[in-house]
Amino acid sequence: MLLVLVVTFMFLFPFLWMILASFKTQSQIMSKGSFLFFEPTFNNYKSVFAEYNYTKYIINSFVVGLLSTFFALVLGLPASYAIAKYKQHGLGLVILIARIIPGISFMIPWFIIFSKLNLADTYTSLILSHMLVGLPFIIWVMISFYENLPSELEEAARVDGCTIQSAFVRILLPLSSPGIITSSILAFIxxxxxxxxxxxxxxxxxxxxxxxxxxxxxxxxxxxxGLMAAAVIITLPILVIALIMQRYIITGITAGAVKG
Structure with missing residues (x-):
């Protein structure tokens, strides 16, 4: 129990320091005697939105995150289903390698390509580049889900007159919702x-x-x-999403890890 408390404190202390520092002045942050006892101020948060226009950056992050996750799901779910159905494990390995390769390897080629296409400083370039991270992750997570679903479900849907596409949309997608929720949340993060x-x-x-x-x-x-106030603003939405969706994330990861 003591070890758990020590490890928990080690993980939570930087977050606690960040929150407290966001309500301090510069001199209070530098002072050793004002870690817990100080007169709080909201000037840092006011400057974040009034002087640095953080509302615009929040909107940009949400637009890029939501759209890149959405398009990664549109492409990744059928791809993962096809890999699982036709047992294309070699293709799955290639996709995993694309996820493992450091993102910095793609930066210069992508910058040249998007500059030539006049797409630099656009949502299009950011969404496509962020999909490079989210798409392989969604495919790799969802492959195990579709491998675990009984093939009899699709066969029964085909007997009832469904095509492969309609069986996938009507039967398999709802059954794989825990994995979809888990992979989409993590891809958005x-x-x-x-x-x-x-x-x-x-x-x-x-x-x-x-x-x-x-x-x-x-x-x-x-x-x-201001830096700590901005860090709190960056962390807060993800923390709220993680707390609300914690049950779905754990269920999705567990379901995807169990086979047979």
């Missing part, structure tokens, strides 16, 4: 926290939250209060 692709491909119009944090860092100083 990957997109929300993505830094590298946004750093290279985004601009003033499409800047996302992880890139906007740089606004609090300059050559001469770092605005720690």
């Amino acid at each position: 990957f997109s929300w926290n993505n830094f590298m692709f946004s750093l290279v491909l985004s601009g003033d119009k499409t800047k996302t939250l992880p890139i906007a944090v740089y606004s609090f860092m300059s050559y001469s100083e770092i605005n720690w209060g």
